[in-house]
Amino acid sequence: MEPKMVATPQILHHAMHSGHSPHPDDVDEGPPNEGRRERRGLFLGSGRSIAGAGPGGAVLCYLLMGTVISSVISSLGEMTALMPVNAPMMEFPRRFLDRGVGLAVGWMYWFAYTVLAAAQLVAVSNLIRFCYDDGRTFLNWETGQNVDNAVWITAFLVIVIIVNLNVRPGRLCTTLVLTLWNSPYWFFNLNYPVRDQENEVQRVITGPVGTLLGVWTTSINVLFSFVGMDIFAATAAESRALSDSESMKMAARKINIRIITLYTLCVLTASFLVPTDHPFLNGGGQSVGSRSVFIIAVVEAGMPAAAHAFNAIFVFSSFTCAINSLYIASRVLHTLALRGQTGPEFITRRLRQCRSGVPMRAVMMTSAVMLIGYMGRSGSPGARLDELANNCTVSYLIVYGTICATYLCFYRTLEDAKTYETTSEVQAASYDRNNPLYPYKSHGQWLKACYGMVSCGILMLLNGVGAFLETPFNARKFISAYISLPIFILLIMGYRLRKHGLRFSKWGLERSLDLGGAVQAASEKRKGRLEFPDEGFTRDNWRELFHWVWIGDALVKLGHPYGGFLNGIRMWSPTFCAGSRKMIGPAVTVKMVEASDTSAPQPGRHFADYNEAGKVMYVQQPKGLYSACWGGLMSTRAAFLGAQGVVVDGRVRDLNEHREKDIPVFARDTSxxxxxxxxxxxxxxxxxxxxxxxxxxxxxxxxxxVDGVVVVPPSLLERAISLCEERATVDRRILKALHEGMTMEEAMARFRN
Structure with missing residues (x-):
């Protein structure tokens, strides 16, 4: 017995269409200026992808572009996990490629995120004007329809600015697959409509060439869905969670998994439910939201109320994306100012200023540029904003290709550094990718970096093919597709002209190949790695599963987060991670801020004078700085005052002086x-x-x-000491038993259990 077809009347209507693909004369032209303004993310752009490349072609495009972005994320994730730095997207090219390239990438990155933020505000204003009318179902957000787009853009722009100024650091599916992936639709779309500047169809290219063009242009559009995945590394300088190498590893790995699975599976599911020749996917529809394949799917399934919920989710998604984009763009601009690369000194000085850790001037300057969002209100200016958004995608391709090239230079530098005579054994170990304490690596990463670099290059060079297909030649589209390349080159040349003038002999590569600030994981027991003690379904294996992240020490037993362990803090004095020296004492805390932050409070005297006898000073430095905040003179003062030691969540210097004073100094790194x-x-x-x-x-x-530092609240001190004494007694018994020949398994079972 054959399975019954389950579908709504409109789906049946599409399924009855004859032929191998929609006829050229049946291609919906769509309203002017609206049909082409669809280069959005997954929610709003996947329908266009299905219509352009066919259901199978769209899934293939998302899968292939996902592998390209995954290669970029893995490259960036490994470098950032090893060396958590401020603005890694521009800092790593600056270190390992060229300082001029770092400057150019910084400005391209800032521009791309600023335009993206403006485009997302336009998307929000269009989504609020939600209307869906297919002749059978009518859905409408009346308030959105009656208020001008400019009002919505203004309201959400103000909210975005305020937020950023306060940021502290079955059977049915099987049947539909057979119907919507086979004749008359096929795996790929066999037709490629060439549209002019007014969005009218000039001609339709059919056959294999049409299929290839459909897949190619869809791949470019799909790439826009993936931009911004790099945000996990960009925030490492202000996020104490992401500055941890283990968190960076997990973030990069989870993003890679979601890129390949979540996006591809969403498009795959949507392609089962909506046919490629649905009029709303091909330029029809009364609003941006009505063209979303997800909204079309729920309406066709007889759940129109769910369409309102989906559109609300789209509004929230675009709104939060605008917030994130402004955050990233403002931090990049602030970093450029710190490098002295934002023009005249009176501008640079103001862009460097922070208030409560927030670069206010950089946020406001970027917000001012976001006013280009008003170009997207309607008509021809809206088309201009769309061209900027297209150019934004090309800018990302340049940045992503540069990151992959940077990784290849970084990879070579790691290998070379291990052979330098000046490299100590400890440093060589931190550069060894096979070391179990190496923060994060992806197998075959240099091959993936090559793949990502070549792919970004090809996509960048051939993304403007549509301009050559129109009659006459579309010069505006051509410029929009390729203007970023000469701008990138001009920025690099501008750096050299400003620094060296016309002395071309000094125009060579400027790079430090600096591996300073490299960190290691705190333990060979890595986060995200589950190791079972036995084989099969044993009691101990189930216990290990449920206590995957449990740490068996006294503080964890008492419920103290992470056992109070200060991950990444290592002993530097009196010896480096060696010896029997211990430090204990109540904390005197010191909060440091960037020197440019003039609004933060100032202490009454030098902070080293706040040391007290029998206490330990804890100094917290802003993330991402290369400078030290504790030196030999401060240790001299601390030793005189009788301090037990110092813990620096940042960098220290003058190691020999600390060691001469025989004072315990713990820190993340040196400078x-x-x-x-x-x-x-x-x-x-x-x-x-x-x-x-x-x-x-x-x-x-x-x-x-020697093993690190823990923080113990006074309320837990006595109970922690008691538990530690119990554990020490048990360990002494185990040690004695091992000396007497008892096996480890027997000793653990007898004394620990």
């Missing part, structure tokens, strides 16, 4: 730079967030030795 001009003390004895739920309050006990 040769002092704090002058980079950071300054702001507040003393205030609660400071180390990472997630781990806080250091004044008076909390800091306990450190």
């Amino acid at each position: 040769i730079l002092g704090s002058s001009g980079f950071s300054r003390a702001s507040e003393i004895d205030v609660p400071l967030q180390f990472d997630g739920d781990v806080w250091i309050h004044p008076g909390d006990f800091l306990v450190g030795d």
Whole structure:
């Protein structure tokens, strides 16, 4: 017995269409200026992809473009996990390719995110004007229809700015597949309509060439769905969670999985439900939301109320994307200002200024450029904004291709650094990708970087093919597709002209190949890696599964987050991660801010003078700085005052002086730079967030030795000591039993259990 077809009348109407694909004369031209303004993300752009490349072609495009972006994310993730730096998208090219390339990437990156933010505001204003009318179902957001787009753009722009100024650092499917992937639709769309500037169909290219053009142009459009995935690395400088190498590894890995699976599966499911020749997918429809394949699917399935919920989700998604885009763009502009690469000094000086850790001037400057969003209100200016959005995609391709090229240079630098005579054994270990403490690596990453670089290059060079197909030649579309390339080159040349003038002999590559700030994972027991003690379904394996992230020490047993462990903090004095020296004492906390932050409070005297006998000073430095905030003179003062040691969530210098004073110093890393001009003390004895739920309050006990540092609240101190004594007694018994020949399994079972 054959399965029965389950479909609504309109789907049946499309399925009855004869032939192998929609006839050229049946291609819906769509209203002027509206049909082409669809280069959106997954929610609003996937319908256009299905219509342009066919159901199978669209899924293939999302899968292929997903692998390209995944290659970029893996390259960026490995570099950022090893060296958490400020603005990694421009800093890594600056280090490993060329300083001029770093400047050019920074400006391209800022421009791309600024235009993206403006385009998302336009998308919000269009989505609020939701209307869906297919002759059988009528849906309408009346308030949105009656208010001008400019009002919505203004309202949401104000909210976006305010937020950024306050940011602290079955059977049915099987049947439909057979129907909508076979005749008359096929795996690919066999027709490619060539549209002019007024969105009218000039001619239709059929056959294999039409299929190839449909897949190619769809791939370019699909790429827009993936832009912004790099945000996880861009926020590492301000996020204490992402600055941790383990969190960076997990973020990169999860993003890669979601790129390949979530996006592809969404489009695959949608292609089962909506035919490629649906009029709303081909330029029809009364609003941007009505062309979403997800809204069409729920309406055709007889659930029109769900369409309102989907459109509301689209509004929220575009709105939050605008917030994120402004955040990234403003931080990139602030970083450019810190590098002195934003023009005249009076502008640069203002863009450097922060207030409560937020670069206010950079946010406002970027917001001012976002006013181009008003171009997208309607008519011809809206087409101009669409051209900027198209150019934004090309800018991302340049940036992403550069990141892959940067990784290849970074990879080579890692290999070379291990052979340098000046490289210590500890440094060589931190550069070894096969070291179990290496923060994050992806197998075959250099091959993926090559693949990503070549793919971005091909997409960038051939993305403007549509301009050559129109009659007459579409010069505006051609310029929109390729103007970013000469601008990128001009930015690099401008850097050299400003620095070296016409002395062409000095125009060579300028790069430091600096691997400074490299970190290692705190333990060979890595986050995200599940290791079972036995084979099969044993009790111990189930216990390990349920206690995957459990740490068996006293503080964890007492419910203290992460056992109070300060991940990434290592001993540098009196020896480097060696010896039996221990440190314990109540904390005196010091909050540092960037030197450009003139609004933050200032202490009454030098912060080193706040050291007290028997206590440990905890200094928290702003993330992403290359400078040290603790030096030999400060250790001299701390030792004189009788301090037990110092813990620096940042960098230190003058290691020999600390060791001469025989004072315990724990820090993330070292530097040769002092704090002058980079950071300054702001507040003393205030609660400071180390990472997630781990806080250091004044008076909390800091306990450190060769294995690291933990923070113990006074309320848990006595119980923690008692549990530690019990554990020490048990461990002594186990040690004695092992010396007497007892097996490890027997000893653990007898004493630990």
